[in-house]
Amino acid sequence: MSTISFSQEFSASFEELPLGPDRILAAMGYPDSAAPAPVPELVQEALCAAPKHCTCRGIFQVLQSSNVSVGKDFIRNGDLRFSTGKMIAAQIKKSETICVFLTTIGPGLETISRALLHGDDPVKGYVIDTLASEATEAAVDLFAGHMLEYCAENNWKMTNRFSPGYCGWSVAEQKNLFSLFPENTCGITLSESCLMHPIKSVSGIIGLGKNVKKQPYPCEFCTMNNCIKRKLKEKGQ
Amino acid sequence: MSETTDRIALLVKRGKINKASPFPPDLKEQDGADEQTKAALDSGAKPSEILDGCMKGMQEIGTLFSQNKVFVPDLLMSAKAMSAAMAHLKPHFQSGEVKRKGTFIIGTVTGDLHDIGKNLVSMVVEGCGWEIVDLGVDVGADTFLEAIEQHPDCAVGLSALLTTTMPAMSQTVAAIKEKSPQTRVLIGGAPITREFADKIGADCYSPDPQGAANYLSTAAA
Ligand code: B12
Numbered sequence: 087m088s089t090i091s092f093s094q095e096f097s098a099s100f101e102e103l104p105l106g107p108d109r110i111l112a113a114m115g116y117p118d119s120a121a122p123a124p125v126p127e128l129v130q131e132a133l134c135a136a137p138k139h140c141t142c143r144g145i146f147q148v149l150q151s152s153n154v155s156v157g158k159d160f161i162r163n164g165d166l167r168f169s170t171g172k173m174i175a176a177q178i179k180k181s182e183t184i185c186v187f188l189t190t191i192g193p194g195l196e197t198i199s200r201a202l203l204h205g206d207d208p209v210k211g212y213v214i215d216t217l218a219s220e221a222t223e224a225a226v227d228l229f230a231g232h233m234l235e236y237c238a239e240n241n242w243k244m245t246n247r248f249s250p251g252y253c254g255w256s257v258a259e260q261k262n263l264f265s266l267f268p269e270n271t272c273g274i275t276l277s278e279s280c281l282m283h284p285i286k287s288v289s290g291i292i293g294l295g296k297n298v299k300k301q302p303y304p305c306e307f308c309t310m311n312n313c314i315k316r317k318l319k320e321k322g323q
Numbered sequence: 324m325s326e327t328t329d330r331i332a333l334l335v336k337r338g339k340i341n342k343a344s345p346f347p348p349d350l351k352e353q354d355g356a357d358e359q360t361k362a363a364l365d366s367g368a369k370p371s372e373i374l375d376g377c378m379k380g381m382q383e384i385g386t387l388f389s390q391n392k393v394f395v396p397d398l399l400m401s402a403k404a405m406s407a408a409m410a411h412l413k414p415h416f417q418s419g420e421v422k423r424k425g426t427f428i429i430g431t432v433t434g435d436l437h438d439i440g441k442n443l444v445s446m447v448v449e450g451c452g453w454e455i456v457d458l459g460v461d462v463g464a465d466t467f468l469e470a471i472e473q474h475p476d477c478a479v480g481l482s483a484l485l486t487t488t489m490p491a492m493s494q495t496v497a498a499i500k501e502k503s504p505q506t507r508v509l510i511g512g513a514p515i516t517r518e519f520a521d522k523i524g525a526d527c528y529s530p531d532p533q534g535a536a537n538y539l540s541t542a543a544a
Contacts, residue, residue, distance in 0.1 A: 114394050114395060114396060115391065115394035115395070116394060121396070122346075122347060122396075122397065123345075123346050123347065123348055124345075124346050125396045203438075203439065203442070208399045208402075208403070208442075209396050209399045209400055209403075212395055212396060212399060212439065213396070215439065251485070251486065256486065256487075257485055257486050257487050258486070258487050277434065278434065279433075279434030279435065279485065279487045279488050279491075280485065280487045281434065281435070281436060281485060281487075285436065
């Protein structure tokens, strides 16, 4: 018996992603256009070149709400248990069901950046790598935005998205998450050590329901104190 | 410190590779680490003065990086300038005229493919005067053991970026310590903590490359 009540695949070109130079520079750590030459130039160059090498694909599947229950530190879909930890379970608690997703931007940019990083232009390679990471995050947000239309039909709202490997949810649980998707969905595979290929991929869940809401400061859920993103946020405050 | 050392240090810190490189803009059309090193050696400077310059420059940029005052691209540009200077030192290393502090073997552990962090550590440790043997990514304990056999006095660095590959790190440390208890093992990567390092018997944990370089400098002294 299928436990999926709705499934939608999305694709998008690089141009559709809300991704500008400031976001990429900020992801590298540079505040307020303080990046030294040639970094801003390389970011512009990478933004121009990226569309040719990047196809964003995602799949979002809504689980049948009658099958889904949320405990203190887990979410259950029939026999399948996600040990998400307390923090995520608390955020999902009021949801009527969850949506599981996978998104990737494909292997194109990753291949180019790796060659440059190991070749004679590591700075350019790193700029492209950062752009690709940000593009992956932007693609998830774009597709999640499309899911809002589906939610509106049911009068539902969405929680933040949560991924295995964050907020106390073990990355080893990728195996459980992947069991809900057909093999090789969107060209994404999972290794024995739970690494996704292409590397620039993100997986996760989102809570859906009438009484859920998105929290404005996702860093507050997270326990990784020495994360560069947290440090940069704190520095900016 | 000699004038040569200071000049090389500045060029490395600022990431000025050679004359043709337009960066940083305020040093445009000036000689870079490449030309300065060649000129200094031609006019009789000691290779050790150049090495000292590279070390000083990399130490300064590495420290700024660990303080979040400069970022990965800055470090990569400095490393490139350092390599340009080091290229001229190759024959002097081979002849034994100038010596490295030791050999640092580094790799990302089994199941993990992340390498940007590992590469940054290599660059900073190289800049600190060590010879680097980079075993790449997805490296098993056996490969580390073979490399240690070839370089018995080396130190070893292990990188992991996923919690699922931390057990492989633990197994690798155990295998190294069993076969070669005197080999110092340094570990790092986003999910790694000092507590984990203590638990698995690694000698050093550092959240950034400079911490590894500093540890190696003290340990080797
Ligand atoms: C960018 C990023 C991504 C990008 C791309 C990742 C990539 N591999 O290309 C995207 C958005 C695609 C992504 C996806 C995921 N990510 Co991610 N990601 C990051 C992020 C924000 C930065 C990683 C990075 O590039 N850092 C820059 C480099 C230079 O830093 P570094 O490798 O850590 O190295 C530094 C130090 O660690 C140290 N160091 C490294 N090695 C060594 C070795 C020694 C000896 C020493 C001394 C020091 C040292 O020195 C380096 C320089 O300072 C980190 C969080 C963070 N702030 O670090 C999470 C992080 C790596 N991701 C994480 C996770 C969980 C994921 C996903 C599994 C989430 C999901 N379920 O979708 C996926 C996995 C993707 C896959 N293919 O399987 C976790 C991994 C830890 C864990 N829980 O297992 C992290 C740590 C975030 C967290 N939760 O804390 N991610």
